[in-house]
Structure formats: C-alpha cells, structure tokens
Amino acid sequence: MTDPAPGSRADAVIARLMELHPKGYDLTLDRVRRLLADLGNPQNRLPPTIHVAGTNGKGSVVAFCRAILEAAGRTVHVHTSPHLVNWHERYRIGGTGEDGRGALVSDAVLAEAVERAAAANGGQPITVFEILTAVTFLLFSEHPADVALVEVGLGGRFDATNVIERPAITAITSISLDHQSYLGDRVELIAAEKAGIVKRGVPLVVGPQGEAAALEVFKTTAARQRAPLFVYGEDVFAFAENGRLVYQDEDGLLDLPLPRLPGRHQIGNAATAIATLRRGGFDPSPQAIEAGLLSAEWPGRLQRLTSGPLVAAAAPGSEIWLDGGHNPGAGAVIAEALASMEDRVQRPLFLISGMLSTKDPVGFFEAFSGIARRVFTVPIASSDAGLDPDELADAAIDAGLEAEPCFSVEEAIRLVSTGWSVEPAPRFLICGSLYLVGDVLKASGLAPR
Known part of the structure; x- marks a missing residue:
C-alpha cells in the first residue's frame, strides 16, 4: 500500500461528504446499522476482533497490541480515530506493508470504499463518521488478516464501532472527564457509556483507573453481562524495577523491557495490552511481547x-x-x-x-x-x-x-x-x-x- 498524495482522490471524496452531511456526532446506532445492512453486514465477517474504549490511553493500548501481534507473525488490521494528518491513518490493513506487516490503506482502495459506502447510503441522513466506520468494516472484511483492532471513536454504547456483536475481547482504558456534552458530566456517567462495548460472555480487561466510581461501573456491567473480568491492580499488575517492566497475572511473572513509548503511564497501558492479548486467546510468546514493547509507535x-x-x-x-x-x-x-x-x-x-x-x-x-x-x-x-x-x-x-x-x-x-x-x-x-x-x-x- 502507498502513502496518500496531496490532493488525493480519497480526500476529495471525503470532503464532498463533509459538505453533504453534518459535522460532529449524533450518537445512535440506527443509521450505521441501516447502512451496514445495505452493504451486506461486513462487520459480521471480521477476523477475531479486539474492541478498545477509554478516555485516555486507548490508542497506546492498540499500538502495543498491534506491535506484539505483528512481532508474533500475525497480520493485523487497525482502526483508530481521529487521524492527525491524513484520513488514511484511520485504516491500517494487515499484511500489505513491504515487510509483510500492516500499512496504511492506499488512496485508491480507500476512495473506492468510501464511494461505495456513500452510494449505498443514497443521501439518507447520516454522519460522516458513521460512513467512515462502515468503510472500516468493508476494508477489514475484504482483506484477509488474523486479527482486527478497533478503537472506539467517542464513548462506546452508541459509538458507530459498537455494531461488533461478538468481539474476541473488549478493553477499557483510563476514564476521565471529556466530551461531557455527549457523555455526561460525571465520571460514572462517562464510564457507563464506555461500558456499552461490553458484550455478554466476552472477556473484559480494565486498565488503570484513577476513579473508584468508574471501576465500580465496569465491575457491575461485567457481572450483569457475565463477562469474565480482569482488572489492572487486582488481577493484572505491572511496575518498573531496575530499568525493567515486571508484569504479573494469573499465569505468572514476565520480566520485560520498559516500553519504547515514553512516560510512566505507558507501563499501565502496556500491561493492559498484554492482558488483553493473553485473556483474549491470542497467547503471544514472551519474546513477541518483548519485541512489541520495544517497537510500538504511536505518533503525536x-x-x-x-x-x-x-x-x-x-x-x-x-x-x-x-x-x-x-x-x-x-x-x-x-x-x-x-x-x-x-x-x-x-x-x-x-x-x-x-x-x-x-x-x-x-x-x-x-x-x-x-x-x-x-x-x-x-x-x-x-x-x-x-x-x-x-x-x-x-x-x-x-x-x-x-x-x-x-x-x-x-x-x-x-x-x-x-x-x-x-x-x-x-x-x-x-x-x-x-x-x-x-x-x-x-x-x-x-x-x-
């Protein structure tokens, strides 16, 4: 896959959509479900999927998961939002890079997928983010890969990505006040929206939480959904010692290098990623985990x-x-x-x-x-x-x-x-x-x- 060029076809197509449809968010799943049905429900044809929500840290967790999985030889699709420079950043297609790993979607492939989704929508009311989320599922269902990593855009319960009915595992990172006009003005209200991605019987990993109220929401939701729960600080532990990262869960201790991404908060994010992969059945080797921690990238x-x-x-x-x-x-x-x-x-x-x-x-x-x-x-x-x-x-x-x-x-x-x-x-x-x-x-x- 190639990098997008200035004045790309995909950029022009998305710019037209921005003129036709309202900016921002209108949190509901009805419109995106309608569009996906018209596209043949591609969200039901994804590889095993890891769905990640949270206020802070979810992008880093996705980056660690991707790096570890690729170090293990897996091909990985990655959806993140928002982008920093180009729309193409939202879609990393597994196995399309020169080294056999993932690469950003090519301009031609993205433009065609966006045009197809827009045509299927037929001018009906919808947000651009919903169309672009449908594009995620089109791309990920039509290109083979071993795993899909899907980051929530906003909230969780009514985020357009939350049409994935049976992910392999869900993960929720640190919660704090943000997007209050959409999600509520108290941490527990925001946590309840994020907890909307939890699915019945599907394991849930909860990363470091600074607010007890948020953690209580996740525990209550997991119990209600009978979702096996793994909580950082209770079931999953990690700390820096002698320039190394020590990770522990029910399967034992791992002695690992400190993450490449700077900041002590990345220890908790790395541990959340490791727990997500181990509890989600992906079973990365200690060698793959070590290589992933040392190679993870998360721009900006x-x-x-x-x-x-x-x-x-x-x-x-x-x-x-x-x-x-x-x-x-x-x-x-x-x-x-x-x-x-x-x-x-x-x-x-x-x-x-x-x-x-x-x-x-x-x-x-x-x-x-x-x-x-x-x-x-x-x-x-x-x-x-x-x-x-x-x-x-x-x-x-x-x-x-x-x-x-x-x-x-x-x-x-x-x-x-x-x-x-x-x-x-x-x-x-x-x-x-x-x-x-x-x-x-x-x-x-x-x-x-």
Missing part, C-alpha cells in the same frame, strides 16, 4: 521532534515534544512524564498550546503548575472550533501559570530561543489538541506512515 503522543523548521528555530540543544492530550486526565500524565524525564539538570519547560472550545483548559493546565515556566497560546489553523489564544492564555493564568498569546508555534519557539545562551537548553511541549499536533507534523513533513 509524547513524540519528540528531531527535524524540521521548528527544530531549526529553537535554541541549540533544545527539545521539542508533541502530545495531543487535551483533557485534565491527559494533562496529569503528560506533566508527570515530563517532570520525571531524567536530566542531570532539569530543563526549563515551556508549553505551546492550542485547544478546542469544547475542552477544559483550566483543568488541563493545572497539572503543569510548578512545572512549566510559561505558556504560549496559539490558534489552530486546521479547525474553526479553536479557542482564541487570548482566551486560552487567560485560562492558563487562572490555572496559576504565566501565559501570553502568540500568532504561531514557530513564533513562540523563537520568542524563547532568541538570545538563549544559558544551560540547559529549554524543553518545549506543543500540546492541547490533536489538530494542533497534526498541523505541526504536517508542517514538519512527518505525517504518520
């Missing part, structure tokens, strides 16, 4: 920039990191990861942030109080729903940080870097929105592959 999540115009604009020796986390829970784990980065002398941290108007900027920024020296707020070029930088700067100030608005990410980096001559060089974190991270990756020539 604590990703370090090492080339491009922003690196050139920064003071020599600077670090530039990207993370698309955008809710208070994500802010807490990102701040902890940055604070724990091992430097002989801690680098001064500067945040460069853009956020959508639907988020909680004060809650996000509070995690960086006492850690970040200053926040520079910027517009998000790829979204018309971004907060005004002046308003976002006020939110950072309300969270106890010094802040000022800027015209762009590059301007913020130059403001800090011009004349910088002290040691150590600064560390920048570009954060607050996947749209912003996608813009930076695109400008840096680093679109996910």
Whole structure:
C-alpha cells in the first residue's frame, strides 16, 4: 500500500461528504446499522476482533497490541480515530506493508470504499463518521488478516464501532472527564457509556483507573453481562524495577523491557495490552511481547521532534515534544512524564498550546503548575472550533501559570530561543489538541506512515 498524495482522490471524496452531511456526532446506532445492512453486514465477517474504549490511553493500548501481534507473525488490521494528518491513518490493513506487516490503506482502495459506502447510503441522513466506520468494516472484511483492532471513536454504547456483536475481547482504558456534552458530566456517567462495548460472555480487561466510581461501573456491567473480568491492580499488575517492566497475572511473572513509548503511564497501558492479548486467546510468546514493547509507535503522543523548521528555530540543544492530550486526565500524565524525564539538570519547560472550545483548559493546565515556566497560546489553523489564544492564555493564568498569546508555534519557539545562551537548553511541549499536533507534523513533513 502507498502513502496518500496531496490532493488525493480519497480526500476529495471525503470532503464532498463533509459538505453533504453534518459535522460532529449524533450518537445512535440506527443509521450505521441501516447502512451496514445495505452493504451486506461486513462487520459480521471480521477476523477475531479486539474492541478498545477509554478516555485516555486507548490508542497506546492498540499500538502495543498491534506491535506484539505483528512481532508474533500475525497480520493485523487497525482502526483508530481521529487521524492527525491524513484520513488514511484511520485504516491500517494487515499484511500489505513491504515487510509483510500492516500499512496504511492506499488512496485508491480507500476512495473506492468510501464511494461505495456513500452510494449505498443514497443521501439518507447520516454522519460522516458513521460512513467512515462502515468503510472500516468493508476494508477489514475484504482483506484477509488474523486479527482486527478497533478503537472506539467517542464513548462506546452508541459509538458507530459498537455494531461488533461478538468481539474476541473488549478493553477499557483510563476514564476521565471529556466530551461531557455527549457523555455526561460525571465520571460514572462517562464510564457507563464506555461500558456499552461490553458484550455478554466476552472477556473484559480494565486498565488503570484513577476513579473508584468508574471501576465500580465496569465491575457491575461485567457481572450483569457475565463477562469474565480482569482488572489492572487486582488481577493484572505491572511496575518498573531496575530499568525493567515486571508484569504479573494469573499465569505468572514476565520480566520485560520498559516500553519504547515514553512516560510512566505507558507501563499501565502496556500491561493492559498484554492482558488483553493473553485473556483474549491470542497467547503471544514472551519474546513477541518483548519485541512489541520495544517497537510500538504511536505518533503525536509524547513524540519528540528531531527535524524540521521548528527544530531549526529553537535554541541549540533544545527539545521539542508533541502530545495531543487535551483533557485534565491527559494533562496529569503528560506533566508527570515530563517532570520525571531524567536530566542531570532539569530543563526549563515551556508549553505551546492550542485547544478546542469544547475542552477544559483550566483543568488541563493545572497539572503543569510548578512545572512549566510559561505558556504560549496559539490558534489552530486546521479547525474553526479553536479557542482564541487570548482566551486560552487567560485560562492558563487562572490555572496559576504565566501565559501570553502568540500568532504561531514557530513564533513562540523563537520568542524563547532568541538570545538563549544559558544551560540547559529549554524543553518545549506543543500540546492541547490533536489538530494542533497534526498541523505541526504536517508542517514538519512527518505525517504518520
């Protein structure tokens, strides 16, 4: 499969759909079920499927699962959302890469599938996300693979992916407040929506939870659905020791390398992935697990920039990191990861942030109080729903940080870097929105592959 080219046919087809159908979400399964029925119900012809929901960490769990399965020689389809730069990122087709592993769907194949789904819909009311989810099932049912990994888009109960009637296993990662207008304004309400993916008799793995109320919802749901339950911290354990990851479940201990993905929170995500594969019947060997932990990639999540115009604009020796986390829970784990980065002398941290108007900027920024020296707020070029930088700067100030608005990410980096001559060089974190991270990756020539 080949990378999409600028002005791709698939992009043009999806742009037309965006003009025809409403943006955003309208949570129900009726429309997508109708469309899938007209397409011959491809969701019923998938390989064994792992269905993953959660507020934070679900993409990392999917990335670990994919890397471990591919290290074991399995071919793996992967659906994730949203994308960072290209729509094609949402669809990784197993066995189509040069090395026999997965690759992003080709432009021609994606365009044809989208056109077929749109034609089957026939102009009836539907959201673009529902059409693109139907495309997932078309692609995954028509290309052979050993396993399908399907990440929930929003919530769970009424997410368009939740038409999978009998997954091999479900997994739910950390829950925190996000998308409250759709999912509810209390953690237990959000957890109930995520728990909607739990199926009768199908095993459920629950990753690390900071809220007891969320965990109680999952336990109650699993009991009601008679779903075998495996909970991180009760049935599954993992911790770092002497530079290694120690994992334990009912089958015993594994001595593993620390995950390639940075941040202590990735220990819990890696453990959730391992438990999901072991309890889902995929039985990866310790060697495959080790190889997967060392090879997993998840762009835009604590990703370090090492080339491009922003690196050139920064003071020599600077670090530039990207993370698309955008809710208070994500802010807490990102701040902890940055604070724990091992430097002989801690680098001064500067945040460069853009956020959508639907988020909680004060809650996000509070995690960086006492850690970040200053926040520079910027517009998000790829979204018309971004907060005004002046308003976002006020939110950072309300969270106890010094802040000022800027015209762009590059301007913020130059403001800090011009004349910088002290040691150590600064560390920048570009954060607050996947749209912003996608813009930076695109400008840096680093679109996910």
